[in-house]
Amino acid sequence: MSVALEVEDLVVSFPGVGERTPVVDGLGLRVEVGETLALVGESGCGKSISALACLRLVPRPGRIDRGRIAVGGREILDLSVPEMRGLRGSEISMIFQEPMTSLNPVVNVGGQVIEAIRLHERVSRSAARARTLDLFEQVGIPDAEERLDAYPHQLSGGLKQRVMIAMALATVPKVLIADEPTTALDVTIQAQILQLLRDLQRDSDTAILLITHDLGIVNELSDRVAVMYAGRKVEEGGRVDVLAHSRHPYTEGLLRSMPALARPGERLAEIPGVVPPPDEWPRGCRFSGRCPRALPHCPDQPPASTPLPDEHRVWCHAVAEDVAS
């Protein structure tokens, strides 16, 4: 079995004005063992909710309406609550954006990792402590032995994030979900954490679902990329394909609005307008209102996927027409 995480036709909805609004609308994902898939999009596109859905942690009043999610080949949407709890933190783990608030401030960090281990495995406290010490060293925490007894507020942001990574990897999960893991960190610390994630993955074959809005991080860390817009996937493919040969107008617009890829002083290509709120989504392609290539039928018909070479896929009528001709 080489697919660590598989999501099919996932719909997550929240109550809105009137009926419920699907903030994730038919999402499909596949992450192979040892691979990193980056889920990219701007705020409000639904990527974080998708990640939470994979752990069945969608906050109320949100709800998973339909879809299939399989971790290590095992369907998780049918599991009972205790069974799911057994999976969380052992087969599938998550690290969050804000290391400041993700750790319990009144328990020392070693204790929190030990607790995480002993929740899922029958080991003695001393065995768990030894493993925690190992993990701390693995994630590059200096003076690991002393740090076991430190409290979160005594650690810097970078160290806290390393503790979170240690906790997430303690049980050698099949899937690690990283939700904007470095957004709150300084650039130099971010570089260290990204390298750590890369090394750890190499050593343990963990599949990583990386949620981010930063295309630089996408490039440095991922093997495959999926781009989301307003609850739907609009483009998917290998890293190089999506970043260097993107075909979807949104992806192209995103890449061209990045100052890093522009010439100094030259105007950045803008995507006009803003992301429409859920109650203004058209029946068809949700990007059509801002799309430079919008065709007359775009707002009415949702685009089907257009296959391109090397498992590169785009959901766009204009591209479909390009390919057909």
Next chain:
Amino acid sequence: MSAPAGGQPLLRVEGLRTWFPIRVGLMRKLVGHVRAVDDVSLEVEAGRTLALVGESGCGKTTVGRSILRLEEPQAGRVWFEGEDLLALDPVQLRPYRQKLQIVFQDPMASLNPRMRVRELVAEGMRSFGIGADEAERTERVASLLERVQLDPDWMWRYPHEFSGGQRQRLGIARALAVEPRLLVLDEAVSALDVSIQAQILNLLGDLQRELGLAYLFITHDLSVVRYLAHQVAVMYVGQIVERGDTEALFREPQHPYTRGLLQAVPSADPQRRSLEPHVLGDVPSPADPPPGCRFHTRCAEAFERCSREEPSLFRAGSGEARCFLLDPGQEGAPAGSPSGPSV
């Protein structure tokens, strides 16, 4: 002293020092200081952009606030149009406040949620007597909103009815309302999505060209710096460690920290996967900076002198850098000369 003729920078900061006292205990005993800004000097020319870059705790935000005297510095001079702003009393300072404005990072916290947009934008006008009466001020608000590409009819709305990017535009309109000559942009685009950020950056570029505004652009995002700034100053734990023209600095960074910083930025160019952090360890706290050169604890090229003495700024590249490697009097360059260009 009247304003000097062209050639002089619009803003010149000399030896700025802003320290915050640390008080502990019931008696609020003074145990030390957070040396947020420690001897910072910089210049901004009229109509040009100086970027002030650095990571958390480096003091860049405090520099911006100190220049506007939203924080009170302990020492230094801030020369603006020939006057030292720090030497003025509040009454004398007031007319200068009009010429130096600030745009903040957080679109949520920068606008009073209980004021309508028209009031928000016109507030500064009332302070400085711009606009003869309310009707004229309303007109001015309308034209300001148009200039930042917002519908003038929205001036009767409240801030929470606008998106993050639109609120940043409102912040810019508010600052422009008093016709400043210099804008301090304190991480003004950091909280925005990439596509919205592009819109705001374009707007800022247009405004600079149209109005001849000078910008002090405070940020941690190096890609924006390269795109927008004419000159760059890099800060680390309260000090400026390198200064120079943007292109030159990016092509040939002189200070090891600058090199490490540029190295650490993840590149979105799929042909280049370069992530190999050269700067290890954590950022020191400005309350307790390391002795000698503040960067030596994380510097791969540090040698013995670095932990003893504090380097001053030496001429380097197109500007200067605070590093003994660039001290012409430093005998015997250490083994392993500075690595080549990193970008």
Next chain:
Amino acid sequence: MAEAHVVSNLVVALLLAAGVAVGFFVRRNRLWSEAAVDLRRRRPWALLVVALYVAVAVLDSVSWVGGAEAGEDVVAAYKARSVLDRAFSDFVEASYSAPLAEAEFYGGAPLVYPGRHLLGTDILGRDVLYMTLKGARVALLIGGLTSLIAIPLALLLGVSAGYYGGRIDDVVFFVMSTLASIPGLLLLIALIMAMGRSTLSVCIALGVTSWVGLCRVSRGETLKLRELDYVQAARALGVSEFRIVLRHILPNLMHLVIITFVLMFSGLVLSEAILSWLGIGVDGSWGQMIDQARDELSREPVIWWNIAAAGSALFGLLLAVNFVGDALRDIMDPRTLREDL
């Protein structure tokens, strides 16, 4: 003392005028009118109940002299009587009678108005319903007048302490901590004894002992608000400190003030009940009725309608006020946080 009623009428008129003014302000300001609509939607019954109590209180507040009916003694002609007084004028019996009874409770002598006393009569034969309704005015007076004293005081001290810090903060802090360290009840008793027993002195005493909570909260909130970017922006725009406090700090504290007022209200009414229990409350309050019921409950058979009426009236008002307060808290807090979701 005949002029006391003129003052009272004036106060009522002023309060009504103030109410109308607030109404206009709310209509004009979209943020507040949306909150008001939301409140009406969430707790219509509680609002109605509160409105009823207010109506009864107003009926008892508008009073004038004269219009004595035939058969009343001369004194009554000079005493100012309210609308409520006149409605129940001369509606007395000799002594206790049970609700809707036809005869006196002790002795069984026939009543002057058999079957007409909905809640019975008390020891002096006064109609209990009448006494209960009169208690509404007292309760609202205690809650309202005291808040009018306590809230501005708390705001003034709290905001000054928070905004200016330094010496002012130290002084306010000291006063707050001192007051908070004295057992509230003892201080209340001492103050009332010192000022002499009267409605005003009770209100003042209650005001002095209840401003600390709001002061602390507004100081904390001001400290927070002072550091916010939009306040810094106002400073950079040359706005004077006075204007900053007026236009940026105070309006963003208002939601706290309103919630505190509504919740403090119930605390104050309850405090007065305790004071009545100790014999130093306000005349005619429900607390006093409950206090008098102490003896009545130990009689055989038990006289329960006095305490039941006063207790229910008290409970009803406070329940309604608390519902409204909780709903207000829900409306106002998330509002400031709920930005462009």
